[in-house]
Amino acid sequence: MTVKDAGRAVSRTAPRATARDTHRQADSAELIQLLTPEGERAEHPDYPLEISADEIKALYRDLVIVRRIDFEAIALQRQGELGIWASLLGQEAAQVGSGRALRPGDMAFPTYREHGVAWCRGVDPVKLLALFRGVSHGGWDPAEHNFHLYTIVIGSQALHATGYAMGIQRDGAMGEDGDATIAYFGDGATSQGDVNEAFIWASVNNAPVVFFCQNNQWAISEPLERQSRVPLYHRAHGFGFPGVRVDGNDVLACLAVTRKAMQAAREGQGPTLIEAFTYRMGAHTTTDDPTRYRLSAELEAWKLKDPIERVKQYLIRGELADMRFLDDIDAEAAAVGKRIRAACQAMPDPPPGSMFDDVLTAETAQLAAERAEFAAYLDSFADEQRELAREGR
Numbered sequence: 082m083t084v085k086d087a088g089r090a091v092s093r094t095a096p097r098a099t100a101r102d103t104h105r106q107a108d109s110a111e112l113i114q115l116l117t118p119e120g121e122r123a124e125h126p127d128y129p130l131e132i133s134a135d136e137i138k139a140l141y142r143d144l145v146i147v148r149r150i151d152f153e154a155i156a157l158q159r160q161g162e163l164g165i166w167a168s169l170l171g172q173e174a175a176q177v178g179s180g181r182a183l184r185p186g187d188m189a190f191p192t193y194r195e196h197g198v199a200w201c202r203g204v205d206p207v208k209l210l211a212l213f214r215g216v217s218h219g220g221w222d223p224a225e226h227n228f229h230l231y232t233i234v235i236g237s238q239a240l241h242a243t244g245y246a247m248g249i250q251r252d253g254a255m256g257e258d259g260d261a262t263i264a265y266f267g268d269g270a271t272s273q274g275d276v277n278e279a280f281i282w283a284s285v286n287n288a289p290v291v292f293f294c295q296n297n298q299w300a301i302s303e304p305l306e307r308q309s310r311v312p313l314y315h316r317a318h319g320f321g322f323p324g325v326r327v328d329g330n331d332v333l334a335c336l337a338v339t340r341k342a343m344q345a346a347r348e349g350q351g352p353t354l355i356e357a358f359t360y361r362m363g364a365h366t367t368t369d370d371p372t373r374y375r376l377s378a379e380l381e382a383w384k385l386k387d388p389i390e391r392v393k394q395y396l397i398r399g400e401l402a403d404m405r406f407l408d409d410i411d412a413e414a415a416a417v418g419k420r421i422r423a424a425c426q427a428m429p430d431p432p433p434g435s436m437f438d439d440v441l442t443a444e445t446a447q448l449a450a451e452r453a454e455f456a457a458y459l460d461s462f463a464d465e466q467r468e469l470a471r472e473g474r
């Protein structure tokens with residue numbers, strides 16, 4: 082056995098058996114659920130949710146459309162139209178439920194996977210595609226949607242959200258009708274210093290921020306048990322604020338739990354950690370192959386908890402929606418898919434020098450010099466291009 086193989090063998094066997102019992106299987110007693118995987122409505126004493134049939138149908142529409150956007154984006158990447166894509170498959174309910182719990186004045190700080198939250202904040206999915214196509218450096222105006230830019234540096238947005246929340250506090254913009262922030266991050270991110278520092282700052286300042294952790298069980302190929310020996314939501318208590326675990330595949334529970342935590346934050350009760358217990362049903366990104374490191378049985382088990390299917394079952398069983406409604410939603414989702422596909426394919430390449438445009442508000446001498454150097458570099462290919470053109474190549 083080589084040293085590399087030995088390392089692999091150890092990491093496969095060492096701490097997994099006990100840790101798996103600890104938090105892979107969410108104890109139903111601690112999991113807040115308002116809609117079972119079978120599509121039956123459940124009640125929870127701390128989270129009464131009054132919601133109309135039309136509101137549930139609107140959530141169903143969101144879920145179906147964001148899954149379609151994701152499906153289309155993966156296909157576009159496979160066809161060479163996008164550089165990369167981080168799929169949200171399986172996490173639609175966590176994102177739509179929490180996204181729809183926000184008020185217009187709240188500020189959301191996403192990772193790179195929050196396409197469902199972007200949808201809820203009114204960001205045109207075409208802008209997400211522009212980012213992953215590499216023709217846009219940001220994608221959208223955060224102030225227009227109260228939805229910050231995607232953040233690749235794992236966990237750093239937890240600090241941004243906390244700092245922003247402290248600003249809200251100092252501006253006196255809190256209160257029953259005031260504002261709060263929400264930071265999205267994954268299970269892997271909870272091991273980052275930035276997230277732990279954000280917990281401390283938010284806690285001691287009583288900042289109006291909600292930490293929304295989508296525990297999708299994996300950080301690329303690292304399973305949850307390599308991040309923590311205790312359920313993630315338990316960690317909040319050590320920092321001095323409440324933590325809750327919600328069924329992340331239950332859109333109603335995610336809505337109710339996030340709404341309550343945001344309200345507590347805006348009213349001055351400080352932060353909450355929400356652990357949305359869910360599953361990344363696809364690959365980490367389109368560059369990843371999960372069959373190399375996880376068992377297909379795990380995916381099969383989670384398919385039975387699909388976030389969209391349970392809402393559909395609930396609507397059908399209760400005769401709240403008929404086939405016509407479901408078909409119309411599918412048709413609308415297909416139309417969104419078609420529109421964004423066409424828009425993506427039609428995106429022009431930006432001039433290479435435009436990458437210098439949005440770096441600073443006012444150009445410095447150093448930036449001007451770098452821009453000039455890059456322009457000269459591009460010009461150095463001009464003769465070669467002319468030569469090729471003359472040769473008809």
Ligand SMILES: Cc1ncc(C[n+]2csc(CCOP(=O)(O)OP(=O)(O)O)c2C)c(N)n1
Nearest residue numbers: 194233234235267268269270297299300301
């Ligand atoms: C600071 C930092 N370290 C490492 C990486 C590489 N990286 C990208 S995604 C990822 C895993 C993140 O897992 P998790 O927080 O569970 O989020 P998920 O992708 O599952 O949504 C890592 C380590 C990074 N982007 N930033």
Ligand SMILES: [Mg+2]
Nearest residue numbers: 267268299300
């Ligand atoms: Mg993860």
